[in-house]
Amino acid sequence: MLSLVPTPIGNIGDISLRSIELLSDADILLCEDTRVTKKLINILKVRYNTIFKEDQEFISLHSHNEKYFIEKLSPDFFDLNVVYASDAGMPGVSDPGQALVAYCLRENVEFDVLPGANAVLTAFVAAGFEETKMLFLGFLDHKGASRAAGLQKALHNGFTTVLYESPHRLEKLLLELNEEEPDRKIFLAKELTKKYQKYLKGTASDVLTILDGNYRGEWVLVISAGQAQADSAISEKDILALDLPKKVQAKLICKITGENSKSCYKRLLEL
Template sequence: MLYFIPTPIGNLGDISFRALELLKTCEIFFCEDTRVSKSLLLSLSNKFQIDFQAKKMIAFHTHNEKEILKNLNSEIFSQNIAFLSDAGMPGISDPGYALVDFALKNGIEFEVLPGANAALVALVSSALSEKEFIFMGFLANKGRERQKDIQRALNHPYASIVYESPKRILSLVEQISLIDENREIFAIKEISKKFETKFKGKAKEVFSVLKEANLNGEWVLVISKNHQNLNHNSLSENDILELDISLKAKSKLLAKINGKNPKEIYAKLLLSQN
């Protein structure tokens, strides 16, 4: 059986009893980073007085997962196998997705355990969403793609959750404040750790506070929804296709709203008319 086991994102006490029991029985570990997993097992062993014994650990991350899965013998899953990301829920801005997909396509039995997740902790702590939300993970690091990601987050009709590094959190909040200084945001760092810290307010207010704050640690930012009625104030793809304008003009407009190449869209529109 293959198990996807969430790991603590801060406090070791967040590990579940079921996770500890499975960690004892699993014979092979696929790990985002074998060094981190070894350190985690040692810490858990000391805290809970558990002997995990020697485990076979295989590095499995975004840089090597395709090669490993290509050469993987499915007979390995006759043993109990655990997948561990460095911290938190596998597959959520962490490796794991490819292995789940592999298991589904090859009829391999697996279970995903519930556990620690920074995005949901931040969302609940923010009080910025009663129901719907959008998880964006890490935004593009720089350039035009990053600007597009930020604008998308601000346009969403639901609260948006973003992961950010300490190096970019201040510039991110600054950019949001320049676009919409009164947008309400919530920032939290070091979730479940000793120095967990929360900030909430209008973007311009949070930016002012963060300029004087210690920014070390991993961050999650929750951006309140766009309260404008976007559905009534913006064109959909069907609206554009129904316009009495040239195909080139339609292609440019469609490219603006979906981020695709206008030449490719134009070619498809030409084909659709034949």
């Protein structure tokens, strides 16, 4: 049997009793990073006097080898107690795990998913935005037209939207938000559940002023819901197929998406 076990995103006290039980009784531990999982297990042994099964096998399973690993699997691998644990949080949420579940469904392998800590829902609730329909987009692409399109999707979908961002690109994202939607309210959560946890709420400009160049840490960004893109019988793909100047295409696309015309035109030039 396979069990997907969430692990704390910062505070070790957030681990559940069921998670401890499954980790301690596992024959095989599939780990996003074996070093991180072994460190967690050592903490559980010391802090909670947990007794772990002897001779547990640790196998690395991450985004770079997941496809190859699953191709070599056979269903009898799961005759033992197998646990998958990502480094922090919920397997399958911006972490490996979904492909493993898909394999189990295809091959009729018994599996279970434990509920537990994840940064998406924690930040969503902490943001206090009253639109309770939520969309999670993970990390935006680093650059180019795909990033611009991702940002427009985050701003114009009608839902409260949650993003992850690295400290190296957080300033860039805030500046983009300030240019596109200067009055939109956002919420930032830094180092969730950890010692230096911090919440910030306001416009992108407000947050930039407060941070004053200090972007260190792990961040979750929540964007308040904006107006959804208008429904249209014609799509952006249809417009791009027309033999029209880029500026005209950009204006038409903005009519159906609500996207900023300047950024839309810039995005089309990069296609």
